[in-house]
Amino acid sequence: MRRKEVEKRGLIKKLKNENTAAAVRLGMFKSRKDGMSEFMAVLIIILIAVIVGAALLAIMKTAMPDLFQDIIDKIKDVFEV
Numbered sequence: 001m002r003r004k005e006v007e008k009r010g011l012i013k014k015l016k017n018e019n020t021a022a023a024v025r026l027g028m029f030k031s032r033k034d035g036m037s038e039f040m041a042v043l044i045i046i047l048i049a050v051i052v053g054a055a056l057l058a059i060m061k062t063a064m065p066d067l068f069q070d071i072i073d074k075i076k077d078v079f080e081v
Contacts, residue, residue, distance in 0.1 A: 061068055
């Protein structure tokens with residue numbers, strides 16, 4: 001029983017090393033040369049999405065002002081006592 005466990009661990013270690021080597025060959029562990037971290041890239045993407053959303057809302061508000069006023073009135077009616 002002990003021998004099988006040792007063989008199993010050896011096989012798992014071998015597969016792990018092969019997968020890591022394949023990932024390195026494919027370039028999955030390349031360091032970023034532009035100096036921007038993953039966190040900053042995500043923040044920039046979120047910021048762009050917020051700006052585009054705000055622009056779309058501004059365009060929609062000028063194109064359909066009654067729609068937004070109706071929504072605001074319905075929300076006010078729900079919270080009024």
